[in-house]
Amino acid sequence: xxSKEAFLALNLLPGIGPIRARRLLEAFPQPQDVISASEKDxxxxxxxxxxxxxxxxxxxxxxxxxxxxxxxxDHGITTxxxxxxxxxxxxxxxxxSPFLLYVKGQIEPCDAAxxxxxxxxxxxHYGREQARKLSFQLARAGFTIISGLxxxxxxxxxxxxxxxxxxxxxxxxxxxxxxxxxxxxVLANRVAENGAVISExxxxxxxxxxxxxxxxxxVSGMSEGLLVIEAPGRSGSLITANQALEQGRTVFAxxxxxxxxxxxxxNRLIRQGATLVTSAQDVIDDLSTGLNSLNLxxxxxxxxxxxxxxxxxxxxxxxxxxxEVLEKGEQTIDTISEAISVPxxxxxxxxxxxxxxxxxxxxxxxxxxxxI
Numbered sequence: 342x343x344s345k346e347a348f349l350a351l352n353l354l355p356g357i358g359p360i361r362a363r364r365l366l367e368a369f370p371q372p373q374d375v376i377s378a379s380e381k382d383x384x385x386x387x388x389x390x391x392x393x394x395x396x397x398x399x400x401x402x403x404x405x406x407x408x409x410x411x412x413x414x415d416h417g418i419t420t421x422x423x424x425x426x427x428x429x430x431x432x433x434x435x436x437x438s439p440f441l442l443y444v445k446g447q448i449e450p451c452d453a454a455x456x457x458x459x460x461x462x463x464x465x466h467y468g469r470e471q472a473r474k475l476s477f478q479l480a481r482a483g484f485t486i487i488s489g490l491x492x493x494x495x496x497x498x499x500x501x502x503x504x505x506x507x508x509x510x511x512x513x514x515x516x517x518x519x520x521x522x523x524x525x526x527v528l529a530n531r532v533a534e535n536g537a538v539i540s541e542x543x544x545x546x547x548x549x550x551x552x553x554x555x556x557x558x559x560v561s562g563m564s565e566g567l568l569v570i571e572a573p574g575r576s577g578s579l580i581t582a583n584q585a586l587e588q589g590r591t592v593f594a595x596x597x598x599x600x601x602x603x604x605x606x607x608n609r610l611i612r613q614g615a616t617l618v619t620s621a622q623d624v625i626d627d628l629s630t631g632l633n634s635l636n637l638x639x640x641x642x643x644x645x646x647x648x649x650x651x652x653x654x655x656x657x658x659x660x661x662x663x664x665e666v667l668e669k670g671e672q673t674i675d676t677i678s679e680a681i682s683v684p685x686x687x688x689x690x691x692x693x694x695x696x697x698x699x700x701x702x703x704x705x706x707x708x709x710x711x712x713i
Contacts, residue, residue, distance in 0.1 A: 429453070460569060481505045
């Protein structure tokens with residue numbers, strides 16, 4: 342059995358979380374030694390009682406390793422473990438780092454320069470606009486955008502990074518073969534093509550209340566800073582912010598109207614000392630100094646208002662065709678997609694690029710209109 346197979350077997354066993362796994366791996370030289378150890382030796386490890394030792398010793402009767410490997414092959418998934426050089430270095434630093442990650446796509450060295458973006462699933466129009474603008478500009482500047490593929494702010498952040506032709510990583514609270522929410526399956530594939538979709542859970546794992554906080558510690562753990570955009574007074578985003586602080590990460594927050602419930606969490610974070618963000622430059626200025634050792638260059642974010650108005654000649658063919666459709670009046674993504682025979686995901690990316698150029702504006706009801 343290889344080391345990776347042993348790690349995979351341990352990850353499939355119920356009840357072995359990152360803390361127990363770390364203790365086991367500190368006590369035995371190799372992961373293969375863990376699953377071949379005697380019950381007596383296993384019980385000497387703190388937190389490993391008789392039942393857990395029995396489960397580890399009898400792992401072949403509890404899990405189907407070969408079937409999990411077939412599922413991985415079917416979904417184009419690989420694994421990265423704590424032993425691998427391409428394991429995210431920032432994630433390795435946290436006390437409860439996952440010992441194994443399922444990966445669809447590719448984690449690159451440049452992903453060390455990452456910003457986590459989180460916020461409300463029930464985002465307002467204001468929250469959506471800020472998530473799209475800031476994530477687009479940060480991705481253009483050279484940062485990888487990390488989020489959780491959830492509805493709302495997460496989705497807006499991933500889409501903006503893709504529209505900026507930057508890198509983005511989605512961290513799941515489910516298995517990669519069981520995308521949640523299901524409507525983001527197409528988005529997950531686009532993320533995998535331009536970054537990575539990762540999870541510490543088995544391929545077909547169904548998400549539960551415990552899996553999302555576990556997911557969130559990876560979002561913050563892989564990031565140099567965490568940007569919170571809209572968060573009610575009680576939300577998972579605030580839990581992630583606390584995790585980020587415990588991990589020594591910088592927390593950024595976008596202020597919002599004082600009479601809006603979705604702004605309560607962000608405004609409170611700012612009052613408690615989080616860095617107030619009014620532009621992508623606030624994040625870049627704060628993080629770029631600490632990342633100098635990576636020899637990365639960060640571009641200044643684009644501000645459409647500071648540039649001359651782009652001409653049709655400066656647009657690509659798809660953007661120009663979208664503007665032609667919008668000449669007829671307000672349109673939805675689906676109607677534009679049908680009119681120019683381009684998938685909705687690609688249309689969404691082009692619309693965001695046009696928004697960043699101040700040529701298009703999104704209206705309530707997910708309609709788009711031409712500005713010039």
